[in-house]
Amino acid sequence: MEKTITYWLTNVGGxxxxxxxxxxxxxxxxxxxxxxxYEVFRRIVSPMIIYxxxxxxxxxxxxxxxxxxxxxxxxxxxxxxVAWLLPNMFVSHETLYIWIKKLTLFxxxxxxxxxxxxxxxxxxxxxxxxxxxxxxxxKGTFQMLKLIVIGVGVITGAGILFDRSPIAxxxxxxxxxxxxMLVFKDTILGLVAGVQLTANKMLQKGDWIICQKAGANGExxxxxLTTVKVRNWDNSVITxxxxxxxxxxxxxxxxxxxxxGRRVSRFVYIDVNSVRFLGREELESLAGENxxxxxxxxxxxxxxxxxxxxxxxxxxxxxREEIIxxxxxxxxxxxxxxxxxPQGIPxxxxxxxxxxxxxxxxxxxxxxxxxxxxxxxxxxxxIYQAPSGLDLCRLDPGGNLKTF
Numbered sequence: 001m002e003k004t005i006t007y008w009l010t011n012v013g014g015x016x017x018x019x020x021x022x023x024x025x026x027x028x029x030x031x032x033x034x035x036x037x038y039e040v041f042r043r044i045v046s047p048m049i050i051y052x053x054x055x056x057x058x059x060x061x062x063x064x065x066x067x068x069x070x071x072x073x074x075x076x077x078x079x080x081x082v083a084w085l086l087p088n089m090f091v092s093h094e095t096l097y098i099w100i101k102k103l104t105l106f107x108x109x110x111x112x113x114x115x116x117x118x119x120x121x122x123x124x125x126x127x128x129x130x131x132x133x134x135x136x137x138x139k140g141t142f143q144m145l146k147l148i149v150i151g152v153g154v155i156t157g158a159g160i161l162f163d164r165s166p167i168a169x170x171x172x173x174x175x176x177x178x179x180x181m182l183v184f185k186d187t188i189l190g191l192v193a194g195v196q197l198t199a200n201k202m203l204q205k206g207d208w209i210i211c212q213k214a215g216a217n218g219e220x221x222x223x224x225l226t227t228v229k230v231r232n233w234d235n236s237v238i239t240x241x242x243x244x245x246x247x248x249x250x251x252x253x254x255x256x257x258x259x260x261g262r263r264v265s266r267f268v269y270i271d272v273n274s275v276r277f278l279g280r281e282e283l284e285s286l287a288g289e290n291x292x293x294x295x296x297x298x299x300x301x302x303x304x305x306x307x308x309x310x311x312x313x314x315x316x317x318x319x320r321e322e323i324i325x326x327x328x329x330x331x332x333x334x335x336x337x338x339x340x341x342p343q344g345i346p347x348x349x350x351x352x353x354x355x356x357x358x359x360x361x362x363x364x365x366x367x368x369x370x371x372x373x374x375x376x377x378x379x380x381x382x383i384y385q386a387p388s389g390l391d392l393c394r395l396d397p398g399g400n401l402k403t404f
Contacts, residue, residue, distance in 0.1 A: 030085050034078035041077050046070040063126035064119065072118040076111040079104050105160050113153035117146045141198055143225045144191070186243075187226070193242035194225035203228065203245065208253040214240045216250075233358075261324045261331045261352035262361055268372055269344035274382040275306045286378065309379040310335045310347065313372065317351050322364050324352040344384030 049070060053061040082104050086097065124142040155169045162169075173180070181188065197203045207220045209230060218232035228245060230238045256262055278286075283303060314335040317323050324331050331352040338346040349372070355364050376383060 034081040037081045038077045042074045064122050066122050069118045069122055072115040079108045102160055106157050109153055109157045113149055116149045120145050139224050189243040190226045190241050193246040197242050209250050211250040213248055214238055257356050262356045263352050264365055265350050267346045267348050269384040270347055271344050271382040271384045277302045278305050305379045305381055322353050322355055324354055
């Protein structure tokens, strides 16, 4: 073909004209043909493919044949045309032919990497908009695939430019592996941690996590190979390197949400001096208010107000529909007394509520302990409170409690 163009130029302008402008015109002809092929695909073929994909009943073609994927493929068209015309156009310019061939092949490799990454991104978008992708974060996995494709492209491209086989390029990288690992240590650790978090399902989008060191307390909104984004409950966004979550500890509340029960474990400190036996009249008064049942008390048994209050609270908790009475081996109701402290006797209310949402959870807690504070006096008990305010005003100069 080069000879044909040279012959035509010789007939038109003579040998001198052909010698001066033959190569330039040949090069322009190749560029023009490549540009025409690119425009035909971009303006005619690509819209036609998208139109046909929209007409089908399947969804996979709509997800894969996106404008971005077709645009990436169209960028390969000029290089393919140049590679096809190259052997016939620059036969007499061997050195130039070699360099144009190298650059063309390098561009084809780069275009292939770009195209494959766009396909991977389209597949990720297809998964992400479906229910599976909303629950399981696949972003890190697809980012790893893109990095592998880029790595293969870099090795192949370097081999083309330097006339070396991919094995030789890999050997060169292997010799400098120690230096590369030192320079990119944080990046490598982040990549490995990101894969661990995703593959082991330790973390997913939508999880509520707490990471004290990072100051994170909120919902995970994005997981990638190098960062985990958490939207705190105050609407601020925290970015955490995945390696920090692997090397340190973090608390994930998602299993609690999935189980349908959230634990409440709070203490009430009872004043030791208020613990005593209850008389018959007091027992009958409590029975009259349906807080205890007389048949539960053995005849002649001395009843301690703290023990009676503990049994009453446990029965009262079991009667509420918001409290999970028994579910598996971990969810149960218990009101127990712990080792006494200088602040009094700790009485723990341990139970699970089916209100796992934050606002509902706090509301049910408040209702239950409002009842505890209001009812405890009927059993002759007092909640311990450090002396302050009016308590100090009731002391006489000798430190004794005044009586009014």
